[in-house]
Amino acid sequence: MKKEEIEKRLRKYLERDRSGIRKNLIKILIDGRKYTTEEIHERLARNGYQINSRGVSAMVGLMSARLGILKVEMGERNRYWLKKEYKELVYSILSEYDSKNL
Secondary structure (H helix, E strand, O other), X not given: OOHHHHHHHHHHHXXXXXXXXXXXXXXXXXXXXXXXXXXXXXXXXHOOOOOOHHHHHHHHHHHHHHHOOEEEEOOOOOEEEEOHHHHHHHHHHHHHHHHHXX
């Protein structure tokens, strides 16, 4: 998928983010570390979001399949991380999104 298409999809994804949970999920993943859905769920819960593990799994699955910005390490517990080639793009879109919504 081309970067332009990913940028377009990511912008739409964030535009529909009423509560800020999508933005926070991306902020968790932008550090490049690998996370299980349970770890992501715990971090989102610490930030005050009320979502269950299945909801987190759905969000991460959508980001992986539809946006194409995540890699998945399959195993007993799948681990997800942001693809290195999209880190700068994602960071710039998040920065722009943050400045618009202050």
